[in-house]
Amino acid sequence: LEQIPEDIKRHPSIAKQNRLLKKNLSSLILDRSYHHAAMLSLRDGDRRGRPDIVHFCLLEALGTPLNRELMLRVYVHTFDDKVISIAPETRLPRNCDRFKGLIGQLYRARRVPLEGKALLEMQPGTIYDLLRRVRHSVVLALSVLGKESTPAKVIEPLIHLDNPVLIVGGFPRGHFSESVTKLSDAIVSIDPEGLDAWIVVSRLLYEFESQSLLPVKRWNHIRKRQ
Amino acid sequence: LEQIPEDIKRHPSIAKQNRLLKKNLSSLILDRSYHHAAMLSLRDGDRRGRPDIVHFCLLEALGTPLNRELMLRVYVHTFDDKVISIAPETRLPRNCDRFKGLIGQLYRARRVPLEGKALLEMQPGTIYDLLRRVRHSVVLALSVLGKESTPAKVIEPLIHLDNPVLIVGGFPRGHFSESVTKLSDAIVSIDPEGLDAWIVVSRLLYEFESQSLLPVKRWNHIRKRQ
Numbered sequence: 001l002e003q004i005p006e007d008i009k010r011h012p013s014i015a016k017q018n019r020l021l022k023k024n025l026s027s028l029i030l031d032r033s034y035h036h037a038a039m040l041s042l043r044d045g046d047r048r049g050r051p052d053i054v055h056f057c058l059l060e061a062l063g064t065p066l067n068r069e070l071m072l073r074v075y076v077h078t079f080d081d082k083v084i085s086i087a088p089e090t091r092l093p094r095n096c097d098r099f100k101g102l103i104g105q106l107y108r109a110r111r112v113p114l115e116g117k118a119l120l121e122m123q124p125g126t127i128y129d130l131l132r133r134v135r136h137s138v139v140l141a142l143s144v145l146g147k148e149s150t151p152a153k154v155i156e157p158l159i160h161l162d163n164p165v166l167i168v169g170g171f172p173r174g175h176f177s178e179s180v181t182k183l184s185d186a187i188v189s190i191d192p193e194g195l196d197a198w199i200v201v202s203r204l205l206y207e208f209e210s211q212s213l214l215p216v217k218r219w220n221h222i223r224k225r226q
Numbered sequence: 227l228e229q230i231p232e233d234i235k236r237h238p239s240i241a242k243q244n245r246l247l248k249k250n251l252s253s254l255i256l257d258r259s260y261h262h263a264a265m266l267s268l269r270d271g272d273r274r275g276r277p278d279i280v281h282f283c284l285l286e287a288l289g290t291p292l293n294r295e296l297m298l299r300v301y302v303h304t305f306d307d308k309v310i311s312i313a314p315e316t317r318l319p320r321n322c323d324r325f326k327g328l329i330g331q332l333y334r335a336r337r338v339p340l341e342g343k344a345l346l347e348m349q350p351g352t353i354y355d356l357l358r359r360v361r362h363s364v365v366l367a368l369s370v371l372g373k374e375s376t377p378a379k380v381i382e383p384l385i386h387l388d389n390p391v392l393i394v395g396g397f398p399r400g401h402f403s404e405s406v407t408k409l410s411d412a413i414v415s416i417d418p419e420g421l422d423a424w425i426v427v428s429r430l431l432y433e434f435e436s437q438s439l440l441p442v443k444r445w446n447h448i449r450k451r452q
Contacts, residue, residue, distance in 0.1 A: 064425065218417060
């Protein structure tokens with residue numbers, strides 16, 4: 001996730017979309033579906049311009065019972081070194097263009113909504129800054145280059161720890177930057193061929209719920225509340 | 227999923243989008259994000275116009291190892307009684323507008339691509355017609371109104387059956403039509419509050435893989451191939 005970078009702001013394909021949408025350039029999020037031609041010259045181009053991946057991952061994460069029970073915290077670290085904190089009660093737009101609009105708004109105002117409790121907040125920061133804030137017990141990064149494992153084996157040792165952190169790359173291919181590799185306690189792979197980021201998110205969160213017996217506990221909670 | 231229905235084709239909001247996209251009306255898919263005003267008069271309106279839900283569910287399903295191992299078949303039954311069969315090797319567009327464009331193409335040509343092996347095929351048919359083709363052993367429908375269960379309990383009895391069928395409603399709220407209820411062997415719920423359709427899909431497929439020991443088998447397959 002990132003804003004349109006300075007070096008390609010004048011590219012014709014971006015100027016065109018901008019005219020069409022009648023929007024301020026600062027609210028445009030880089031998206032390969034529209035900016036492919038402009039992105040050819042970008043460094044690390046194949047890891048960028050896929051807000052849809054972040055969107056799917058967030059929809060998967062925020063809709064889980066784990067999140068509804070306030071047992072999950074979700075952050076996005078952007079390519080341009082911002083950290084987005086997302087409150088568990090946030091309901092994101094299902095439409096990707098509206099999601100991008102929301103993130104554009106966040107880049108301008110640093111919080112959404114402008115008044116009252118913030119649902120999304122953006123602060124400058126590297127992934128290292130983010131981890132320092134989280135007071136993590138352990139950090140695992142998921143990558144097809146990581147050590148052979150399964151979702152069940154990845155989650156098992158985390159169940160009884162305080163604030164274990166899972167890092168999933170919200171990009172289509174390419175690998176983590178060196179800083180992520182360095183600050184992770186381990187890099188693990190849950191499938192030999194690699195999986196879409198949103199599938200990784202959904203499996204790990206469900207496995208965590210499953211091993212915490214949350215599916216059964218949820219029914220018991222509901223009965224108690226009635 | 228459905229084409230713009232006849233009764234609202236002349237509504238101003240639809241004419242406007244049509245002009246903007248310079249497209250033939252027959253290739254437009256009903257989408258609440260754009261056709262909200264036009265949809266107010268539609269019967270069953272709250273179960274319609276959400277192609278994004280079907281899109282997410284398909285991305286979840288087609289990206290699973292279960293699908294890659296050819297152990298899954300995915301069908302979509304549309305609101306206007308068409309059955310879409312999707313070949314396991316299909317890579318759908320990640321962008322929802324392109325996905326809708328593809329489905330619009332499918333409504334016109336009945337197959338995609340036009341030549342060679344069909345990846346997507348559309349035939350007229352009810353959900354009953356679809357089930358007759360599948361030669362199912364058992365049919366379970368997922369609904370928040372169903373019998374209390376968990377993903378693990380739903381999947382356990384299916385593991386050793388031939389062609390068990392799971393039906394997930396690709397709509398935001400409202401419930402299955404009476405015909406789905408009648409032809410299901412059971413209606414089950416995997417969470418007391420109900421979950422987004424794509425989360426239901428991802429959990430059940432992962433649970434099926436997990437109980438079939440697929441995560442471990444995948445690593446063994448790969449080792450053998452090397």
